[in-house]
Amino acid sequence: MLRGADLRVTRPRLAVLTAVHDHPHADTDSLIGVVREDLGEVSHQAVYDVLRALTTAGLLRRIQPSGSVARYESRVGDNHHHVVCRSCGVIADVDCAVGHVPCLTASGDHGFVIDEAEVTYWGLCPDCSTTSTS
Amino acid sequence: MLRGADLRVTRPRLAVLTAVHDHPHADTDSLIGVVREDLGEVSHQAVYDVLRALTTAGLLRRIQPSGSVARYESRVGDNHHHVVCRSCGVIADVDCAVGHVPCLTASGDHGFVIDEAEVTYWGLCPDCSTTSTS
DNA sequence: AAGAGTAACTTGATTGATTCAAGAAAATGA
DNA sequence: TCATTTTCTTGAATCAATCAAGTTACTCTT
Numbered sequence: 001m002l003r004g005a006d007l008r009v010t011r012p013r014l015a016v017l018t019a020v021h022d023h024p025h026a027d028t029d030s031l032i033g034v035v036r037e038d039l040g041e042v043s044h045q046a047v048y049d050v051l052r053a054l055t056t057a058g059l060l061r062r063i064q065p066s067g068s069v070a071r072y073e074s075r076v077g078d079n080h081h082h083v084v085c086r087s088c089g090v091i092a093d094v095d096c097a098v099g100h101v102p103c104l105t106a107s108g109d110h111g112f113v114i115d116e117a118e119v120t121y122w123g124l125c126p127d128c129s130t131t132s133t134s
Numbered sequence: 135m136l137r138g139a140d141l142r143v144t145r146p147r148l149a150v151l152t153a154v155h156d157h158p159h160a161d162t163d164s165l166i167g168v169v170r171e172d173l174g175e176v177s178h179q180a181v182y183d184v185l186r187a188l189t190t191a192g193l194l195r196r197i198q199p200s201g202s203v204a205r206y207e208s209r210v211g212d213n214h215h216h217v218v219c220r221s222c223g224v225i226a227d228v229d230c231a232v233g234h235v236p237c238l239t240a241s242g243d244h245g246f247v248i249d250e251a252e253v254t255y256w257g258l259c260p261d262c263s264t265t266s267t268s
Numbered sequence: 269a270a271g272a273g274t275a276a277c278t279t280g281a282t283t284g285a286t287t288c289a290a291g292a293a294a295a296t297g298a
Numbered sequence: 299t300c301a302t303t304t305t306c307t308t309g310a311a312t313c314a315a316t317c318a319a320g321t322t323a324c325t326c327t328t
Contacts, residue, residue: 010306012305027285048286109255112257115256125244129247184277
């Protein structure tokens with residue numbers, strides 16, 4: 001379980017974990033809705049707290065493309081990346097060709113100690129690209 | 135000037151352009167401060183409007199690392215990337231080894247039409263890494 | 269150089285995601 | 299089962315960013 005991360009097992013946490021797993025790249029508000037369908041009334045604060053706790057513990061990953069609210073996913077540890085549609089905002093996973101972290105090394109890194117290279121691809125999803133092209 | 139982008143030349147726009155050029159990676163609030171030192175009182179709305187107009191026109195680039203507010207820079211068109219300090223949030227430029235856009239191609243792109251690969255390196259800046267290591 | 273037309277700026281209010289704070293509830297370990 | 303500590307609830311607050319209406323001023327035309 002998630003007990004391995006020194007976290008207490010509570011209904012909201014299980015529900016949030018399930019919700020993120022079933023709805024990758026969902027924002028907090030959507031997740032609150034999903035959790036409430038599962039548990040009934042749950043405070044938004046609880047969901048925010050749980051998302052932060054799980055993210056800090058490394059069980060979830062928080063992503064936030066420019067202009068978007070925070071989104072969460074349960075795929076962690078595989079160093080994958082994301083492609084974001086400029087038109088509708090939909091997000092899809094893209095496997096990292098390198099596989100390990102960081103998958104890129106910066107040239108001229110100004111002395112920074114880099115531990116992760118986050119890649120966001122921007123473009124148009126299949127639906128939006130065909131719509132605007134036709 | 136910036137007249138080539140079909141934009142009227144106004145004092146606030148010149149001031150914002152100068153401010154961003156002199157303070158790369160500054161957030162909107164800081165830029166408002168800089169512009170006001172230059173012009174006297176200027177509405178925050180004007181700065182927001184100008185930043186959006188210049189960004190849309192391609193004269194500025196807006197970046198927003200996770201957990202940060204919007205930041206702007208005047209280096210555009212050279213497809214460079216950024217390294218962000220997890221501790222203090224400072225941002226530095228990193229040249230792209232490839233040089234052209236997009237500098238990476240996604241494997242398994244789900245049918246997306248990709249036009250840009252944005253890379254954000256995460257780590258610790260020289261100051262923060264030495265402080266925490268010592 | 270003057271005037272019309274339109275884009276840009278000012279003022280003031282509003283939104284919306286996220287966070288803060290204090291008290292109540294519940295999970296863990298003894 | 300009880301005590302302790304974390305977590306959740308309730309309600310308010312923050313802050314970046316946007317919206318809206320009215321005024322200003324930049325450009326172009328005459």
